[in-house]
Amino acid sequence: MSHNLLKGKKGIIFGALNEQSLAWQTALKCHEEGAQIVLTNAPIALRMGEINKLAEAINAPIIGADVTKMEDLAALIDQSMEHFGGKIDFILHSVGMSMNIRKGNPYTHLNHEWELKTLDISAVSFHRVLQVAYEKDALNEWASVVALTYIAAQRVFPDYNEMADAKSLLESIARSFGYHYGIKNKVRVNTISQSPTRTTAGSGVKGFDGFINFSEAMSPLGNASAEAFAGYCVTLFSDLTKYVTMQNLYHDGGYSSTGVTQPVVDKMASE
Ligand SMILES: NC(=O)c1ccc[n+]([C@@H]2O[C@H](COP(=O)([O-])OP(=O)(O)OC[C@H]3O[C@@H](n4cnc5c(N)ncnc54)[C@H](O)[C@@H]3O)[C@@H](O)[C@H]2O)c1
Numbered sequence: 001m002s003h004n005l006l007k008g009k010k011g012i013i014f015g016a017l018n019e020q021s022l023a024w025q026t027a028l029k030c031h032e033e034g035a036q037i038v039l040t041n042a043p044i045a046l047r048m049g050e051i052n053k054l055a056e057a058i059n060a061p062i063i064g065a066d067v068t069k070m071e072d073l074a075a076l077i078d079q080s081m082e083h084f085g086g087k088i089d090f091i092l093h094s095v096g097m098s099m100n101i102r103k104g105n106p107y108t109h110l111n112h113e114w115e116l117k118t119l120d121i122s123a124v125s126f127h128r129v130l131q132v133a134y135e136k137d138a139l140n141e142w143a144s145v146v147a148l149t150y151i152a153a154q155r156v157f158p159d160y161n162e163m164a165d166a167k168s169l170l171e172s173i174a175r176s177f178g179y180h181y182g183i184k185n186k187v188r189v190n191t192i193s194q195s196p197t198r199t200t201a202g203s204g205v206k207g208f209d210g211f212i213n214f215s216e217a218m219s220p221l222g223n224a225s226a227e228a229f230a231g232y233c234v235t236l237f238s239d240l241t242k243y244v245t246m247q248n249l250y251h252d253g254g255y256s257s258t259g260v261t262q263p264v265v266d267k268m269a270s271e
């Protein structure tokens with residue numbers, strides 16, 4: 001059911017790879033709530049072609065951009081403004097990648113070239129997006145920018161590996177840029193810390209099944225789904241949350257505030 005929360009708003013959504021993607025579900029929800037959208041992903045991801053289905057469903061153009069390339073991001077912002085015929089109201093950064101995780105290198109034995117690539121794609125890219133938008137004055141006043149993060153930025157999850165460091169940097173960039181963009185244009189910048197979710201990036205983490213089941217058992221409300229994420233994200237893009245900025249917001253069914261739950265205590269007692 002639509003509440004028209006994003007009626008008349010225009011946004012760019014990074015990172016819809018397939019139906020499971022957090023960005024995919026968010027694009028559908030933003031469209032349902034009345035927004036116009038530009039979809040973007042890495043050229044290599046576009047070649048897989050899945051995104052065309054989404055583009056058709058929400059009548060959105062697709063503009064390829066590798067988030068590690070300033071010239072790609074500059075072209076994306078220019079072409080998006082041209083398409084919209086004006087400035088942008090929201091951006092979702094839903095991008096992450098680690099070759100060390102993909103290749104199974106443990107945290108104590110990283111390939112540091114790949115580590116730098118992880119930081120570049122998963123964190124510094126957020127600064128790039130914000131900087132390009134800032135320099136081009138591409139965002140309307142009270143625009144809202146959101147990036148996706150995970151609680152491994154605050155606590156250790158051994159197999160989350162170097163992505164934990166990338167997420168810490170990402171959250172710090174949201175705070176720092178949120179200050180500067182708030183002063184300049186009243187633009188707000190936040191990160192949402194999402195429950196583990198079965199997606200291509202999520203499932204790449206070693207032991208993901210154990211990870212997601214543990215989290216489910218430790219969350220009073222259970223893990224938040226991709227669809228639920230999309231709903232929360234819409235509220236942050238809407239005018240109802242205008243004074244929320246520079247925050248890391250947990251969307252995790254209560255996991256981050258829970259020490260232990262009764263089912264976990266019972267399970268430990270039975271072992
Ligand atoms: N799935 C989870 O459990 C979970 C939990 C918390 C946070 N997150 C975060 O959510 C975000 C989205 O991931 P997802 O779980 O939807 O998985 P996903 O694999 O569907 O999305 C990751 C996206 O990053 C894109 N990408 C990778 N390299 C890129 C590049 N160089 N340029 C442009 N795009 C690039 C991929 O093409 C893909 O679309 C990531 O930041 C991830 O860390 C995921």
